[in-house]
Amino acid sequence: MSESHHHRTVIGLMSGSSAKGVDAALITTDGEDFVDFHGGLRFPYEDELRGRIQEASQHNIRLDDLLFLEREITLHHAQAVDVLKQQMGPIAESASLIGFHGHTLRHLPSDGVTMQVGNPWLLAEKTGLQVVSDFRRRDMARGGRGAPLASFFHQALFREKDFPVAVLNLGGIANLTWLGADGSIVAADTGPGCGLLDEWAQEMAGLHHDVDGQLARQGTVHQALVDEFLASPYFQRPLPKSAARFEFDHIDVSGLSVEDGAATLCAVTVGGIETAIHSMPGPLGILWVTGGGAHHPVIMKRLRERFPMVRTIDQRNLSPMTLEAECFAWLAVRSLRNLPLTIPETTGCSQPTTGGFVTP
Incomplete structure (x- = not known):
């Protein structure tokens, strides 16, 4: 060096x-x-x-x-x-x-x-x-x-010369950095990450979080609720945008079973990400995922169903927990x-x- x-x-x-x-x-x-x-x-x-x-x-x-x-x-x-x-x-x-x-x-x-x-x-x-x-x-x-503050850091680590990539941080709130091949950059909080799901798992099942997706994996998504949540004003706002800490408190699944609530919250997280990616300047090459949610199998499975090239950042020898x-x-x-x-x-x-x- x-x-x-x-x-x-x-x-x-x-x-x-x-x-x-x-x-x-x-x-x-x-x-x-x-x-x-x-x-x-x-x-x-x-x-x-x-x-x-x-x-x-x-x-x-x-x-x-x-x-x-x-x-x-x-x-x-x-x-x-x-x-x-x-x-x-x-x-x-x-x-x-x-x-x-x-x-x-x-x-x-x-x-x-x-x-x-x-x-x-x-x-x-x-x-x-x-x-x-x-x-x-x-x-x-x-x-x-x-916020978000990580966009330049993401650009230093993940930029590709040939195609746009995005870096998704799945923390309590999810944020996305879009990196154009030309050096352009767009950033946004996309909606809830794992915060609502963690709170739900704590309140309803006494778990620190939905460990290994055990709750969400057994649940059924209530799509009508997901659509209703995603119709709220935050998801329609143009980029760049950043969410307040309790921006998503209206997302309430308390009428559902523990498992269905967890599955539905995962679908809301992925729906918000999808909305943000579709409003980006063009088609996506790779979606790099970091943060605690990179370990949640249900969120990751839903992301992979929607975007062809989903990778977790450990495939670049980086740690989702410390990034x-x-x-x-x-x-x-x-x-x-x-x-x-x-x-x-x-x-x-x-x-x-x-x-x-x-x-x-």
Whole structure:
């Protein structure tokens, strides 16, 4: 590897909307096309902390409770860095920078507000590393929707010269990056990913999520409900677009059996993705899938029925579980180099915008 002065070894940290834990990953990158992946892990939240994070995501809690929660979330991230260093050894010790997303408690793009909790000063103090955080608010100050942020990273990793490809991240909410062979880029949250399905599995079956698709596999899709959900305004909106955290709460399958509800929610997820792909500029070459949903057999089967070339990113030796954390490591280096994190085509911001806030 050429030792360019732009190459940095960086730790990326992400706490996804499902609040399962902190994903920590290590890469060496120049914040452009050079990315060397070293691996990563998930450091789970204890049930008590996870419950408090979910409570704060769904309800208005007391301000002092919020501050204590932010402190605990930050300390948990600092522990995740320690565990990563123990597992990775010398290469992790050489890291000088952290990309710190924090945990999103509110994201209301239509109102121009978002809130990621996490204290970068405390993290910097506990780890001894420089921290880049607060990746969304500058974009939103310039009229952007603050999401999705992974589009440029997807372009660095997946662009093909001969045909358009798309990268689908199946997290709590599903987002899609369309990459034209000419370098063009379009991004959108397509609708629910696995968030509603996870909540359904927790409430109805006491499962953390629909493990191995055991619920959805036995259920029947209620197509009339799916059509009704997909007729709601969000799915008709033009791209680029980003969803609020509770944009899809009207999707209610509570009248169905546990299995039918799970199957129907899978169909809604895939229907939203299909709607977005059909509004893209042309036919698709490969649909690369990442995120937790890449492991859900029913969602993947339905995607494969609709799109000829569905592949999971592990076929590129990438990890669906750590790609988002790796993205924030990459964005941290871009921030330091003053390169744009977002452009009008990805978030709707008024001009190409760099982002993160840097602790010295």
